[in-house]
Amino acid sequence: MKSFQQLTDELNSLKTGLFGRDFLLTWDKTEDDLRQTLLVADELKYLRDRNISTRCFDSGLAVSNFRDNSTRTRFSFASACNLLGLEVQDLDEAKSQIAHGETVRETANMISFLTDIIGIRDDMFLGEGHRYMLEMGAALDDGFSNGVLPQRPGIINLQCDIDHPTQSMADLLHLVNFYGGLDKLKGKKIAMTWAYSPSYGKPLSVPQGIIGLMTRFGMEVDLAFPEGYNLIPEVVDRAGRQAKASGGSFRVVNTMEEAFRDADIVYPKSWAPYAVMEQRTGLLKTGDKEGLKALEQECLANNARFINWECNEAMMKLTRDGNALYMHCLPADISGVSCARGEVSAGVFERYRIQTYKEAGFKPYIIAAMILNNRFEFASGILEVLYREGRSRVKRI
Amino acid sequence: MKSFQQLTDELNSLKTGLFGRDFLLTWDKTEDDLRQTLLVADELKYLRDRNISTRCFDSGLAVSNFRDNSTRTRFSFASACNLLGLEVQDLDEAKSQIAHGETVRETANMISFLTDIIGIRDDMFLGEGHRYMLEMGAALDDGFSNGVLPQRPGIINLQCDIDHPTQSMADLLHLVNFYGGLDKLKGKKIAMTWAYSPSYGKPLSVPQGIIGLMTRFGMEVDLAFPEGYNLIPEVVDRAGRQAKASGGSFRVVNTMEEAFRDADIVYPKSWAPYAVMEQRTGLLKTGDKEGLKALEQECLANNARFINWECNEAMMKLTRDGNALYMHCLPADISGVSCARGEVSAGVFERYRIQTYKEAGFKPYIIAAMILNNRFEFASGILEVLYREGRSRVKRI
Amino acid sequence: MKSFQQLTDELNSLKTGLFGRDFLLTWDKTEDDLRQTLLVADELKYLRDRNISTRCFDSGLAVSNFRDNSTRTRFSFASACNLLGLEVQDLDEAKSQIAHGETVRETANMISFLTDIIGIRDDMFLGEGHRYMLEMGAALDDGFSNGVLPQRPGIINLQCDIDHPTQSMADLLHLVNFYGGLDKLKGKKIAMTWAYSPSYGKPLSVPQGIIGLMTRFGMEVDLAFPEGYNLIPEVVDRAGRQAKASGGSFRVVNTMEEAFRDADIVYPKSWAPYAVMEQRTGLLKTGDKEGLKALEQECLANNARFINWECNEAMMKLTRDGNALYMHCLPADISGVSCARGEVSAGVFERYRIQTYKEAGFKPYIIAAMILNNRFEFASGILEVLYREGRSRVKRI
Known part of the structure; x- marks a missing residue:
């Protein structure tokens, strides 16, 4: 088992481009990107195993968009978000409607005004899931660059027709x-x-x-x-x-x-x-x-x-x-x-x-790492702050 | 763009009666009430845009009761509640039943023991939505005055048959x-x-x-x-x-x-x-x-x-x-x-x-302002405390 | 009305075995166990009535598994979890599937990696509900003892075929x-x-x-x-x-x-x-x-x-x-x-x-007490810490 310092040193040796980028396909990521994802997951697990809070959002929404049934990934995503302090709001398309391109563009913005991360599962149709995520991403870029969104929420692929990176x-x-x-x-x-x-x-x-x-x-x-x-x-x-x-x-x-x-x-x-x-x-x-x-x-x-x-x-x-x-x-x-x-x-x-x-059991940590890397430019720095603060996840006497 | 102090000064110049009152129809509110709602929304946006946490509830429930489909308002309400630190619990009537007057009175109390705010959409039937909200409010008054509820949750109209104030x-x-x-x-x-x-x-x-x-x-x-x-x-x-x-x-x-x-x-x-x-x-x-x-x-x-x-x-x-x-x-x-x-x-x-x-994009802030004004007698004071504390919404190194 | 100190003294006089044990049937509990549950509920109510936060989890999941409709208990469980700082994630079996023994064992683990408590309602079939909870518990024991789960989540019976302890x-x-x-x-x-x-x-x-x-x-x-x-x-x-x-x-x-x-x-x-x-x-x-x-x-x-x-x-x-x-x-x-x-x-x-x-109205506090007793070896100590810290649930000027 590596020490926290060893994990941090390893993290600091990497050059990555995860910050602000969606995690859709592992092969779009560099080897250092992937290493950082593994290391951040390890650090998050290290902290939680020692009852140290890894909450780095005081408030913030995470949207889940499951276009297919899910138990494992649903709970993993919920666990990951909760671990970091984000609250999950499910986009249930049965209770709304996303039909053609136009509406994806609009819905992407409507669910994102105060949203930090969006997790999507869309694995039913060949040629569709990945495309849907790209379309959602483009809509978010558009909304952010036009001043509609105060932040550009990151997208995590929770399974598409091509890859299942989590x-x-x-x-x-x-x-x-x-x-x-x-x-x-x-x-x-x-x-x-x-x-x-x-x-x-x-x-x-x-x-x-x-x-x-x-x-x-x-x-x-x-x-x-x-x-x-x-x-x-x-x-x-x-x-x-x-x-x-x-x-x-x-x-x-x-x-x-x-x-x-x-x-x-x-x-x-x-x-x-x-x-x-x-x-x-x-x-x-x-x-x-x-x-x-x-x-x-x-x-x-x-x-x-x-x-x-x-x-x-x-x-x-x-x-x-x-x-x-x-x-x-x-x-x-x-x-x-x-x-x-x-x-x-x-x-x-x-x-x-x-x-x-x-x-x-590694999935919640991997998802949390993907979120953290997407939202924080210096993931290792944030994790060190959490480590030093040492706030208890579960209160102690 | 006004400074925070300017917004606060404007707020302090108003005489309003929003505290503890439901927000059902804009025309039941005075001009000062409406001005305060706009100003508080502005201040909340001001703070969030500067990464200052606007969490003023350490815990607490917000109940959403959507009697009609919704995406925009559902996410706006969830965002607003999360912004202030309230957790949304949806009252899904398909999984329970609210039938006649008697049961509205009972359900209103049953969902409110630890609840700070209730958001309702009921816009399907002419003559019904607004009446339902009044009935819910009367039931809450009854429960509160009789010592059933430790607080009287506020009601926010998320669209009725008459008005759509958010x-x-x-x-x-x-x-x-x-x-x-x-x-x-x-x-x-x-x-x-x-x-x-x-x-x-x-x-x-x-x-x-x-x-x-x-x-x-x-x-x-x-x-x-x-x-x-x-x-x-x-x-x-x-x-x-x-x-x-x-x-x-x-x-x-x-x-x-x-x-x-x-x-x-x-x-x-x-x-x-x-x-x-x-x-x-x-x-x-x-x-x-x-x-x-x-x-x-x-x-x-x-x-x-x-x-x-x-x-x-x-x-x-x-x-x-x-x-x-x-x-x-x-x-x-x-x-x-x-x-x-x-x-x-x-x-x-x-x-x-x-x-x-x-x-x-203004809707989440408007809803949050309605909630804040309903729960806090001195909204501008609470906002000043948040401003001075300056706690980060997203952790910083 | 007893003072907080009196409640604490009473609590400290009891010898209980609630820590780490599921709450399935009241008759499996000693009289001291039941007294402690009542007293902890009283203390939680005492604190909340005085606007003192009873949050003892900085993050953490609570899973609800309603195999039958529910309004009152659903809101009571959500309120109780929120009161302590846990976020509820609903296991909706319509969106997954739990069929035979094998899958209960697996699902129990899959939903529990970062979970502190599981509330179950299963009251439809005689001879089934209680057995399901025991099976879930055995699966969690298995997962915890084999290092799959970093904690053994507690189970709260939210109504079975035999008893309705909350x-x-x-x-x-x-x-x-x-x-x-x-x-x-x-x-x-x-x-x-x-x-x-x-x-x-x-x-x-x-x-x-x-x-x-x-x-x-x-x-x-x-x-x-x-x-x-x-x-x-x-x-x-x-x-x-x-x-x-x-x-x-x-x-x-x-x-x-x-x-x-x-x-x-x-x-x-x-x-x-x-x-x-x-x-x-x-x-x-x-x-x-x-x-x-x-x-x-x-x-x-x-x-x-x-x-x-x-x-x-x-x-x-x-x-x-x-x-x-x-x-x-x-x-x-x-x-x-x-x-x-x-x-x-x-x-x-x-x-x-x-x-x-x-x-x-006592149900949310009873459920919160069951959770607190399950997760904390020295419930009265934790409550004293909360009392002394005196953090506001709703922010004050």
């Missing part, structure tokens, strides 16, 4: 803690593989987020999926380039077995094929219920051909010393528990259950 | 800022006119709020609407009397053109005819869906006769120097953008878009 | 205030009786909570209900044993008249028969709508046989000096007001209306 960064922080340092990840093999699930339409953002992030730190990244379950090509290409640049590797393979072989880390997780997500987006937009039903049947039937893509004891035996670290963004489809056959056998999941919970 | 006061503050003072409004001509919209059932509270407020400051107020689109007669009568008393004028005219001629300010906005709102109230109460559908058809057909009531370049040319200030409570129905033909042409709206956003 | 404890505090001390309740007769209502399926937790709590303080407790309207047998047995141990009495009688005779306090309230609730639970689980409709008809018909179980003037005449204190958890079914015939006549209710509101 998840992948929490996963990365879990690995950093598990192995004892970011530099320890160099050369470690991670298998990001498709896995069978009796459901359909799961977003691509988690596997894309993982290959888009883990290839930046010299890891050996294997992506495995059955024929047809491709990800967005640009993201896959980027992963390859990044692996080369960071001194690691990136391969696409066709079986779970090949990806698992000698892996240090495995991340088996279901997703829908890119082409299906595109079709689905079209059907959802036209409200074609018959078409959606037919597509679902087709997909489930197709999924069923790959029921053996299950992370079980036999699969785990293939990994380094039969002892790879199992990861999942949760909830996992667990065979015999949440479904007859799923992504992972009950035994394997149970062995790593606590680890997956710890993995999830 | 909107009209924000509009007024916009004008005060635009022209450089409340006294500068004397003699300015404002055209509050009906405008075409392909929708139906829009409340009357905005135009009523505007003519009920702007006639108090010596403005030349023209109200224009097509035959049949009358407002509540009592409000129109009051506007006339007020205009006379304040040294301004008030006219009802029959064309947009006449109202726009030489206007300094135009406020073109659709609303439903008073008689239709009355019919609709009856049909809604009896749940007569067929009747509602028929009424809607009839109304839209009637609206269509006035499709030329559009605020466009030709109309704007009629105004003073062709350069009147365009106002709207938003969202506007914009021709070619949010509908084929609407209240305003795309070009006119775009030219004034930023101004309408700024107009909306 | 209600019964607020009722008790009302009696303590009404009679001037807990010792004054010794020998007082309380009639907890069934009453007619034209509704069906009301939970058993209020009458069970009342007989399970009031029998601990030497009161004479009469439970009355028509044939077939039994409560859970274990709770009734326990009430008998407790009455004996505390030097009071406990009787089950068959008429409202018998229970009311010479009663100091009456608590007439409708509930569904235990056997019906069991049948209903089965039908709800299998989604048998026809069966539910038939059961409802049968029940309402059965209820109607006991329409004379109404608390009216004639009934009240039977009580001690015709002047018993009427209690109700609200909302009551009032004859001629909320229904044609109900639990209580309009006249009787109106005479005691303010008393029932005051009764309800």
Whole structure:
């Protein structure tokens, strides 16, 4: 465990451009940006674990805009905001309406007069979520530069169609803690593989987020999926380039077995094929219920051909010393528990259950770090002030 | 821009009765009451713009009770409460039930044990919204005087069937800022006119709020609407009397053109005819869906006769120097953008878009001022304390 | 009215085990535990009434999990959390999913990373609510002991199938205030009786909570209900044993008249028969709508046989000096007001209306006391610190 001073020194050695910039895609950020995000998360956790308040807003709003259901991320965002002193106000579109471009521009301003941060989840439609966030950002720029907004609220991507940076960064922080340092990840093999699930339409953002992030730190990244379950090509290409640049590797393979072989880390997780997500987006937009039903049947039937893509004891035996670290963004489809056959056998999941919970536990800190870096030019300075003040989070006698 | 001391001196020169009184209708308030509301809003903005915390509650609840959909006002109320340190708890009647008089009396008390302020929107039914707020207020008086409540929470009207004081006061503050003072409004001509919209059932509270407020400051107020689109007669009568008393004028005219001629300010906005709102109230109460559908058809057909009531370049040319200030409570129905033909042409709206956003941006401060004046006998004293303490809203190194 | 010092001295004389323990059933708590809960509630009220802030959390989340509708308890919980400085985040299961045991275990952890307290209402199904809370608690223990959670959040039962401790404890505090001390309740007769209502399926937790709590303080407790309207047998047995141990009495009688005779306090309230609730639970689980409709008809018909179980003037005449204190958890079914015939006549209710509101007003303080006792080992010490600091809740000039 590093001391607060060590974390601060590390922070001070970085040159970052996080201040005032939205956090939408990890690959838009420099390595120093990502390091700072991890370090600030560590410092926030360090302080809270010692009952030191990390409140740096006396008042201020954080807007959450969930365009898809969420429990984990909703609570993580609420926790992160509360940790810093921001109050969450949910933009419930059922109780208002955001329709076309015009109104996004207007709504962005109307919710932002006294707002410091906006967290958005929009992962249902390929080609939409990221675009929506960019549009929201442009509207905020417009409002700020025209004197409508006294501050330009930052945007945090809480999952879009392309990336899921709060998840992948929490996963990365879990690995950093598990192995004892970011530099320890160099050369470690991670298998990001498709896995069978009796459901359909799961977003691509988690596997894309993982290959888009883990290839930046010299890891050996294997992506495995059955024929047809491709990800967005640009993201896959980027992963390859990044692996080369960071001194690691990136391969696409066709079986779970090949990806698992000698892996240090495995991340088996279901997703829908890119082409299906595109079709689905079209059907959802036209409200074609018959078409959606037919597509679902087709997909489930197709999924069923790959029921053996299950992370079980036999699969785990293939990994380094039969002892790879199992990861999942949760909830996992667990065979015999949440479904007859799923992504992972009950035994394997149970062995790593606590680890997956710890993995999830980094998310509130990662989100809080993203917020803090967005709002404060000198994050390490603010954290030092909090440390020195040493105000109790929970009152003491 | 006035200094804080100037604002304080102005405040101290007023004799007001805002403390402990609900803010339901602007015309129940004295001119000094309204001036104080504007000044306190200015001071709150002054402080926040300088990163000085305006938190004057260490804890405390604010209840919001939206009986109709809302985005702008919901966020404005949440922002205002957060600015002062109150936490919003929404009374979602779908998850409870407020039925007849008896239960309003009870619910009013049940939600108020530790509550400082209650914001209510109830604008659907003519003859209901304002009455509901009075009933709620009487129930709170009863609870307070009987020792049930340790404080008598204040009520803020967030839009009723008669008035929309947070909107009209924000509009007024916009004008005060635009022209450089409340006294500068004397003699300015404002055209509050009906405008075409392909929708139906829009409340009357905005135009009523505007003519009920702007006639108090010596403005030349023209109200224009097509035959049949009358407002509540009592409000129109009051506007006339007020205009006379304040040294301004008030006219009802029959064309947009006449109202726009030489206007300094135009406020073109659709609303439903008073008689239709009355019919609709009856049909809604009896749940007569067929009747509602028929009424809607009839109304839209009637609206269509006035499709030329559009605020466009030709109309704007009629105004003073062709350069009147365009106002709207938003969202506007914009021709070619949010509908084929609407209240305003795309070009006119775009030219004034930023101004309408700024107009909306005063609402959180107006609401916060209403709350502060309701809770603190010496508002200027509290604001001075906040100013002198100078606590940072966002932490500084 | 006791002084703060007196309350503190009383508190310091107790030996309690509330710290770190969930508050699920009053009968799992010692008499000292219950006394401390009452005293802490009194101290919190003492401080707030004098505008002294009772904020003891600088940040922190409280999760509310309402599996059934609620207004009173929702606002009481929100008020209590706000009073202490915790922010409520609602776990809305419609926007997530908690299905079987596995997921409760996972969700419990996912919502708790930065959470201090969890309030749960789950009163729909016999045999389920209490079990759900135990399961949630075990999951939190597991997460905390495995290092997933940095703290073990406490659980407050906001009503289950067995007990409703925040209600019964607020009722008790009302009696303590009404009679001037807990010792004054010794020998007082309380009639907890069934009453007619034209509704069906009301939970058993209020009458069970009342007989399970009031029998601990030497009161004479009469439970009355028509044939077939039994409560859970274990709770009734326990009430008998407790009455004996505390030097009071406990009787089950068959008429409202018998229970009311010479009663100091009456608590007439409708509930569904235990056997019906069991049948209903089965039908709800299998989604048998026809069966539910038939059961409802049968029940309402059965209820109607006991329409004379109404608390009216004639009934009240039977009580001690015709002047018993009427209690109700609200909302009551009032004859001629909320229904044609109900639990209580309009006249009787109106005479005691303010008393029932005051009764309800203790709930926020009782919940806050439960939270404070759960989180702080030395509650009286924390309260003394707050008292000495004397920070204003509402700013003063």
